[in-house]
Amino acid sequence: MLRLVLQEILLFSLPFLAFAAWLLFARRSPLDHAAWKPQWTRLVLAGLFVVIASLVMTGLTGQRTKDGYEPPRYENGRLVPGHFR
Structure with a gap:
């Protein structure tokens, strides 16, 4: 059961990890709050979509x-x- 929960948490975090990778690729700091603030809603919705799709x-x-x-x-x-038959 724990494996399934951790798997869903990892799937939810994929859009956040992809956005952080994009910030690194664009030579911007992924720790900068200003880059994340306008994207939170989109990232959460994308994470929920990935989890529901899975x-x-x-x-x-x-x-x-x-x-x-x-x-x-x-x-x-x-x-x-x-038991299972």
């Missing part, structure tokens, strides 16, 4: 199983753990 693509191309998850249950007084 979630949609994962949902469309993810592996499907015909059998589902069987939750834990009691049989004859004993707990049978949950």
